Amino acid sequence: MAESTAGHVLVVEDEPDLARLVSDYLRNANFGVEVVSDGLDAVGAVREYSPDVLVLDIGLPGIDGFEVLRQIRSFSGCHVLMLTARDDEVDKIVGLSLGADDYVTKPFSPRELVARVQSMMRRARSSSTAGVQPVDEPGSGVHEVGELVVDEAAREVRLAGVPVMLTKTEFDLLARS
Ligand code: CA
Numbered sequence: 001m002a003e004s005t006a007g008h009v010l011v012v013e014d015e016p017d018l019a020r021l022v023s024d025y026l027r028n029a030n031f032g033v034e035v036v037s038d039g040l041d042a043v044g045a046v047r048e049y050s051p052d053v054l055v056l057d058i059g060l061p062g063i064d065g066f067e068v069l070r071q072i073r074s075f076s077g078c079h080v081l082m083l084t085a086r087d088d089e090v091d092k093i094v095g096l097s098l099g100a101d102d103y104v105t106k107p108f109s110p111r112e113l114v115a116r117v118q119s120m121m122r123r124a125r126s127s128s129t130a131g132v133q134p135v136d137e138p139g140s141g142v143h144e145v146g147e148l149v150v151d152e153a154a155r156e157v158r159l160a161g162v163p164v165m166l167t168k169t170e171f172d173l174l175a176r177s
Contacts, residue, residue, distance in 0.1 A: 005032035007121045010051035012042040014060050025110040039063035046072045052124045053117050057083045069098040079120040089164050096148040097174045
């Protein structure tokens, strides 16, 4: 770990070409980068490496990205950028509700990914004591996490201001998480 880096990023991605592409771009942007390709290894790597930002694929061998997110949230406040394999709103919503901060959908531009990581890194540094706690209004039953708003009373979910249609099962999954 070099002292002069712009911050530390852990990349969890099981496709070797994509992992290499993402880590090359991040290293060129002066980040210290570690890469793991398995969900189980990812949890241990977050513990050891204490990254500022975690770039997390959802489809992984071992345990999936959602389970990684659940497990690391018990001990880490690092910023999380999810890589979603398809334009699946439910994946994004579940990820955001579990504590991810942002997502990009594959195929994505590596430059855009680097820009998102840089923006997270700025937020991480300006609010290092505040962590990444969701902004909950006490008693209102409205939870906001990044672009995601879950209104439990109205049973309504909005992503970036756009209402999202969920089945009852999907909504209950969110309300539990
Ligand atoms: Ca994958």
